[in-house]
Amino acid sequence: MADAPILVTGGAGFIGSNLVDALLARGYAVRVLDNLSTGKRENLPQDARVELIVGDVADADSVRRAVQGCRAVVHLAAVASVQASVDDPFGTHQSNLIGTLNLCEAMRESGVKRVLFASSAAVYGNNGEGHAIDEDTPKAPLTPYAADKLASEHYLDFYRRQHGLEPVVFRFFNIFGPRQDPSSPYSGVISIFTERAQKGLPIAVFGDGEQTRDFLYVADLVEVLVQALESPEAVEGAVNVGLNQATSLNQLLVAIGDVLGGLPKVSYQAARPGDIRHSRANNARLVQRYRLPEPPTDMREGLAKLLGL
Ligand code: NAD
Ligand code: UD1
Structure with a gap:
């Protein structure tokens, strides 16, 4: 074997x-x-x-x-x-x-x-x-x-x-990270936002942008x-x-803008049906059984790596 x-x-x-x-x-x-x-x-x-x-x-x-x-x-x-x-x-x-x-x-x-x-x-x-x-x-x-x-x-x-x-x-x-495919509207939100921001294309937020995810x-x-x-x-x-950290889409956009030095136009559209509003992990079991990198990769550092900066 x-x-x-x-x-x-x-x-x-x-x-x-x-x-x-x-x-x-x-x-x-x-x-x-x-x-x-x-x-x-x-x-x-x-x-x-x-x-x-x-x-x-x-x-x-x-x-x-x-x-x-x-x-x-x-x-x-x-x-x-x-x-x-x-x-x-x-x-x-x-x-x-x-x-x-x-x-x-x-x-x-x-x-x-x-x-x-x-x-x-x-x-x-x-x-x-x-x-x-x-x-x-x-x-x-x-x-x-x-x-x-x-x-x-x-x-x-x-x-x-x-x-x-x-x-x-x-x-x-x-x-999130490198090789997450941004090419479909169904793709992960960070891959879509970063690609569009890099190309200067407008970004669509579904809902008010206050929904949160644990990235x-x-x-x-x-x-x-x-x-x-x-x-x-x-x-x-x-x-x-997960990291037990909530980031709203609006906070995510600020972070992308910081890393890239600016953002294209952002528009707010109807929320997706069935979309989950807030999602944050209690990760006590994870950290008890496994070692996460200490410290874990922070959002801006991860975005910079993803954007090849
Ligand atoms: P991805 O689309 O990049 O990867 C899925 C892979 O599975 C692709 O290579 C695809 O070609 C292949 N695939 C799809 N259907 C298949 C089939 N019927 N037979 C053989 N191959 C098939 O997505 P990902 O983000 O890398 O997701 C990997 C796994 O993690 C998935 O099970 C997904 O549900 C799960 N997951 C992802 C996330 C996330 O945030 N990305 C969160 C929770 C769970
Ligand atoms: C993601 C994963 C899913 C996983 C789940 C676990 C993908 C494609 N989906 O789903 O596999 O099981 O996390 O938590 O990896 N949004 C916009 N604009 C866009 C795209 C998305 O505003 O252009 C919004 C969505 O409406 C949603 C949020 O961004 O509120 C996150 O969407 P998405 O990246 O698709 O992830 P989840 O639906 O959380």
Whole structure:
């Protein structure tokens, strides 16, 4: 097993490709399963230790082939846009739930145990409004995206109890950094705002801009994921991944303006239906089990790195 690769589903995407870089730097071989829907070949380095399988997690045979002979799995493949799931619940369900189930089955068949899963703060809906959300907060998935993430967690827990899988469930809050694709209106807000600001194009804020998110720089997230892969035990129970810091979109725009030395025109438009108002992680469990970089990357530093400054 010494040279057995780590499988990263969705490894050609934003978080996945940053993780692939970190795994290679630590000497691992990596296999990527990705349908290149939002991910890109160019996100992966030219390195003999990286194998790319272009395939869909909704296809059981592709998943079986990808899992065979791996030492562990990081399951990131999904349609990451909440809004895309509102527009196309059935289509996104194939990636976001059936993909997880295919993976569980393939792991059961091949005896691979450890799997890290990218769940989301979206499972809490608006229940955390006004305070830091801990993992026991009642779940209130407001969108098909959130429902599929929560259901995936339950399937992984079933395979843990019934078949001895070792799932480690992370509920990511809002991650940002290099290679987050800005090209669709569904992309992460920081990737859209920074790209438009750099090009001098007008920026649209949906709502009054006072909604808040807990933004974490991708390199800090990746450090946690590597620790979870290397940890001898998979501790039960989901773990929030965020900094316990609320930043409003209006504050974010000020920070981008500071880093770039100015901002283009900003307009305020109707809020997105189902949009969560305030989202901030209680990260006590995270810092108890894992080491975040000390100090974590701050917003302006992360923006400067993202903008290549
Ligand atoms: P991304 O779109 O850059 O990455 C997703 C990757 O999965 C892409 O490479 C895409 O091509 C691939 N993919 C999508 N559907 C697939 C399918 N059916 N079969 C195979 N590959 C498929 O997005 P990201 O931000 O890197 O998100 C990675 C994971 O983290 C996702 O599961 C997402 O839901 C989760 N997540 C992200 C955030 C965030 O703030 N970015 C927050 C919470 C959870
Ligand atoms: C994001 C992630 C989702 C994750 C969730 C966890 C993406 C694309 N989405 O969803 O995968 O599960 O965090 O917390 O990575 N906005 C604008 N203008 C724009 C774009 C967005 O005002 O041009 C607003 C949105 O209405 C929202 C906020 O910015 O209020 C954040 O939006 P977005 O980056 O899409 O993230 P989430 O919906 O929080």
